[in-house]
Amino acid sequence: MxxxxxxxxxxxxxxxxxxxxxxxxxxxxxxxxxxxxxxxxxxxxxxxxxxxxxxxxxxxxxxxxxxxxxxxxxxxxxxxxxxxxxxxxxxxxxKESLKEGSSSVLLLPDLDVCEQCIQELHCPTDRRYGYPFITCTQCGPRYSIIFALPYDRQRTSMEPFKMCEDCQREYQNPLDRRFFSQTNSCKKCGIELSLSDNLKTNFSYGEQTINQAAEAILKGEIVAVKGIGGFLLIADAGNEQTLKRLREKKKRPHKPFALMFLDIQSVKKEVELSDEDQKLLNSRSKPIVILDRKKGNHSLVSQLVAPGQDTLGVMLAYSPLHILLLEHVGKPVVATSANVSGSPILSMDQEIFTRLGHLVDKVLSHNRQIIVAQDDSVVISSPFYKQPIFLRRSRSYAPFYAHENLRLDKKISLLALGADQKGCFSLCHEGNIYVSQYLGSLQNFESEENYKKQLNYYFLLFNLDLNSLAIDLHPAYRSTEIGLSLAAERKITPFYVQHHKAHFWAVLAENDLIYDLEPILGVIWDGTGFGEDGTIWGGEFFLYQNGKMNRIKHFSYYPLLLGDKTIKEPRLSALGILWKVGKESLLKEKFSSSEWHTYLKLLNLKHYFLCSSVGRLFDCVCSMLGGYDLSTFEGQAAMEVQKLATRYAKSFGSLDCLPWERFAFIKKLIRTQPQISLNDFFVWFTEAVNNHWPKEQLAFGFHYWLCWIIIQIASAFCVKKIAVSGGVFQNALLVDLLRFFCTKDFELYFHRQLSPNDENISLGQLIALAHEKKFLQRNYKNT
Structure with missing residues (x-):
């Protein structure tokens, strides 16, 4: 030419x-x-x-x-x-990758093994037959192995593994699907498996370790297996003695364990599976999906996997190692994060031996380093509309956050530190947004240290020079203290964002509503958050219009005794609420004589916090219905109320078939002036409990009451658009009821890529900061 x-x-x-x-x-x-x-x-x-x-x-x-x-x-x-x-x-x-200056490429999440690699894994004539770390350009780890950008082998934990001649030939062949595959390896040049006991003795290596680990699981042993984002504790899901030991040693008496299955066929034997559920399970992200358990006596899964629950948390084997292991085991297994309850997932061999040596019997590991540890992601599918709702966003989703219609100034770097209960931070750099994986409660020392470690990782990865940062109003949050320390160190002024406003900013951003011209009602319900008036918020209504956000309604304040102790004792929430409505005597038998007199004295002397939390209302209802008075894990009481209400709704087959006339009177119990009153509803509720109404029906009536409060307030303010956020909206039945009642007259907006719980707080803080500083560019799509 x-x-x-x-x-x-x-x-x-x-x-x-x-x-x-x-x-x-x-x-x-x-x-x-x-x-x-x-x-x-x-x-x-x-x-x-x-x-x-x-x-x-x-x-x-x-x-x-x-x-x-x-x-x-x-x-x-x-x-x-x-x-x-x-x-x-x-x-x-x-051309060879360049590495100069600040990086603006996106960090990519880890992926499951692709179908082509699975075929090779099972092909006896393929040179990677049975190789547990088979990958190509379309699958395998990314985020968990990167220590520098751009993404090339020498900047990952694959760097120590020198490719053999065959792998190098594939890597350099443009027509091969492993052309420039940074994780390319095989049995000759790849990652090596090892199996040992919990004393680091009797090591074995190579292919036989998978079979040996499977035999140990079938004998009732607990095996720690090093996967993509960390170790999982694997055990026979049908062995009750093993599960009792796992619960005791892991200090997890009731919280459900996740299950791992080899294929969809085996999943269908244990849970009800819709087409939407199956699509979610089979997606490239392979999350844990919460599904309804099948009724029957032929299950391979013990009741101890999810005590008292109607659901099971199910995921498919997503790495070649997990696939090979489950093929040898031949049945579903418990696959729970390797940690002591409340601490971060462990990712290094030495941590397993020193911290969990008392719990595990065998350790199946490998010699590729995990740079970024992360738990499995968890999603629930709503019972009727099959809407996916994130409960935990981590492996295969984090830290990538797609925002095609959200534009931020590429010249600035912003950081938002999030909240404490669901540790998570967000970062804007070169116009890209990252939302970290779930990092646990920062009230746990090890989780806080891991949070700081991840922050430091991002600073080094992007060579960050922060322009500003955002933090929560709560003065005692560890995330706030960390943010204040960073701000002082870098001589920048921190930007405070109220907890529930951050929730609202997050759901607005996720739905491209920041510059919408119509007023939007924000319904933000959760367990707790520090309010601008010094009280504990959690049942809030905001109106957003013309870039301004105002609190317009909230549930009437009620007493919250003893702070965090109440969060762990639903009976205390019930006492505070029923004392407010003059019905506390119903609860006397739930307390010892000394407790009763002490708590009533505190109430009469007004030694309590004022609270508007809907999360604590769920605790109250749970206790009143004879459920949990003492919780052993976060959200246990709310899960119980949701379970009872869902049983009731499902007994009629569909929402259309429910006898709605039975609940019509509940609308008359709603009082929203000047704020949302608890009196009429809880006076009726106590009478209904005393009259032995079915608890499933009462739990459903509570959900019905909550839905119609939202509808009445939206109608009173003539608002057509409703956006919801906060941990309460992890409740899949509540989401479905809102959709059932509101679709005709209102537009509903939910979180899309993030969980409604406090994991989205940091994104909301980031957007509020960018909006305030005018770093957020106008989205013309909605205008």
Whole structure:
């Protein structure tokens, strides 16, 4: 081709988004070769750069194809091109990645093993047959193994594993699907398995370790298995003695364990599975999905897996190691995070031996380092509409946060520290947003240390120079204290965001509503949050319009005795609420004589916090219905009330078939002036309990009351758009009831990529900060 021909040109393309570690360069290479174009493609700290030469018409076709037909696990969020001088390349090649300056490429989440790799894993003639770390460009670990950007092997924990000649040949062959696969390895050059007992003796290595670990599980032993994001404790889901020991040693008496299954067929034997549920289980993220347990006596899963629950938390084996192990075990297994309850998941061998040596019998490990530890993600599917709701966002989702319609100034770096109960921070850098994985309660020392470690990891990864940071109003939050320390160290002024307003900002951002012209009602219900008036909020209504957010309603304040002690004792929530409505005598038998007199004295002397939390209302209802008076894990009482109400709703088959006339009177119990009164409803509720109404019906009536409060307030303020957030909206039945009652007259908005619980607080803080500082660019989609 004559490069002096006017139709001949050279373009420089710049692509940002999920464009590294997803087979993007090989895709570009093959396309350029097919179209007979010259030039190169390279990863850089700000995305993928492509220099391409050829006829202008071919360049236009090439550019359009690149930004519309990229690999399925990739995502181009921004693209641009400019004409540049022709350099006269005779061929197209992949250029070595550059590493200069601050990185703006997206951190990618870990992925499950792809179907092609699974086929090779099971093919006796394939050289990776039975290799438990098989990967390609379309699958395998990313986030958990990166210690620097851009994403190349030498900047991951795969760096120590030198590729053999066969693997190197694949890596360098543009027509091979492992072309530039940074995790490429095989039995000759790859990661090595080891199995030992809990004393670090009797080590064995190689392929036989999987079979030996499976035999140990079938004998009733607990095996710690090193996966992608950390160790899982694996045990036979049907062995009650093993499960009793696991609960005792893990200090987890009631909280459900997750289960891992080999395939969908085995899942269907244990739980009810809709098409939507199956799609979620089979997705590339492979989360734990909470599903209804099948009724019957032929289950392979003990009741001790989820004591007292109607549901099971189910996931499919997502790594080749897990697949091979479950094939040997031949039945579902408990697969719970390797930690003592409340502490972070463990990811290093030495931690397992020193901290859990008393619990595990065997340790199945490998010699690839986990750089970033993370738990499995958890999603619940709502009972009627099958709406997925995140309960925990971690492996295979974090830290990537897609925001195609949300634009932030690329010149600034912002940090938001989140809350304490669900440790999570958010970061804006080079216009990209990252929301960290779930990091546990910062009231736990080890979780706090892990939170700080992850913060430091991001600072080093991106060479951050912060412009500003946001923190919660609560003066005693560890996240707030950490933020204040960072602000002082970097000489920047911290930006305070009230807890429930942060929830509202987050759900507005997720639904592209920041610049919406219509007023939006924010319904923010959770367990606790420090209010602007010094009280404990948690049952809040906000109105958002013209960029301003105002609190317009809340549940009437009631006494919250003894602070955090009440959160662990639903009976105390019940006492405070029923004392307020003059019905506390119903609860006397729940307390010792000395407790009763002491608590009543505190109430009469007004030695309590004022509280509007809906989460504590659930605790109260649970205690009144004879459920838990003392909780052994967070949300236990609310789960019990939701379970009872869901049983009632499901007994009629569908929401349309429910006898709604039975609950019509509850609307008359709603009083919203000046604030939402508890009196009429809880006076009726105590009478109904005394009259021995079915507890399932009462639990459902409570849900009905909550739904109609939202509808009445939305109607009173003439608002058509309702956005909900807060831990209460993890309640899948409540979400379905809102959809059932509101769809005709209102537009409902829920979280999409994040959990409604406190994991979204940091994103809300980040958006509030960006909005206040005018770093957030107007989204014209909604205007």
């Amino acid at each position: 004559d490069t002096k021909d006017r139709s001949f040109s050279a373009w420089h393309l710049h692509l940002r988004g999920k464009v590294q570690g997803v087979g993007f360069r090989p895709f570009v290479y093959r396309l350029a070769k097919e179209k007979k174009l010259g030039g190169w493609v390279s990863n850089d700290t700000d995305g993928v750069h492509i220099y391409v030469e050829g006829e202008k018409e071919k360049l236009q076709d090439f550019y359009l194809f690149v930004i519309t037909h990229y690999p399925p696990i990739a995502l181009v969020t921004e693209s641009s091109y400019q004409e540049v001088p022709v350099q006269g390349y005779k061929d197209f090649f992949i």
